[in-house]
Amino acid sequence: MASPNPLKKALKKEGLRYTQQRQSIWDEMCATDEHRDAEEIYLSLRNEGMNVSRATVYRTIDVLVKNNLVRKLELGDGRARYEHKMDSGHHDHLICVQCGKIEEFMDETIEERQDQIVDDLGFKLIRHIHQLFVICNDCQ
């Protein structure tokens, strides 16, 4: 009864077909809480014996992002990373410039100030990127 599959729901809403590839890619996205790029997801699927193409990985990720099941991270190094949004609330990221490790943070004060700034200008906030580039514990 309860809809157990958010992917199916999203596909239905969009009038898209439910396919093996789309399910596999979504499963793979949910398999870890890491922040992986499209190539890593593609290679994981291949290693598991799944025959899927890079194009389909990119196409499916687009659907997932559009339907709020996955978040896209732009770290400014030319490769987008992705994380599923199943169990986590909103957060932003700390990225170690040495080892690349990614940590998460969430600060209510900052979130409020952001809204305030946008309000004061009469704009409408759509989304934000807030990334702290650091040297982590292990790297100092």
Added chain:
Amino acid sequence: MASPNPLKKALKKEGLRYTQQRQSIWDEMCATDEHRDAEEIYLSLRNEGMNVSRATVYRTIDVLVKNNLVRKLELGDGRARYEHKMDSGHHDHLICVQCGKIEEFMDETIEERQDQIVDDLGFKLIRHIHQLFVICNDCQ
């Protein structure tokens, strides 16, 4: 007496040669407070009759960024933007997702919270990206 040319200073510090191209590119960067991409800077120079190559524009911008004369902005659309750091203090950006207009903001509270978050984790803050994607006044 007073060092009038920050470019010359930077080049000397790096042991690099002072060239016509590097001066022109720096001049062009300082000509406006806009946030332009490499191609726009390249085309402006060509329009002014300067014979310079794209490669040299990219190479020179790298030098300027490395020496803190220019800031690179990654807006996630595949083209980096650049702004000179001559007269402006630190600020972050609001970007209209409709018209692409870029506004600037600076919030002391946010800056403090950032430092606090990084301190609490025992990390060292190197730099940060904070971008608010909005729909601006003109676009609603």
Added chain:
DNA sequence: CTGCTATTGATAATGAGTCTCAGAAGTTAA
């Protein structure tokens, strides 16, 4: 000036992401 090197322009290469299109597979109605 001369000679040594860094720099440059033209252009090839790179690489993440997108597009194309013929064949494969999901969907619908009978």
Added chain:
DNA sequence: TTAACTTCTGAGACTCATTATCAATAGCAG
């Protein structure tokens, strides 16, 4: 179930910002 219709997929071509290559050019130290 099958047929008919469409969407989806895989392979590989393509795009486009940026980087690398390399022979020719031009700073600069002596």
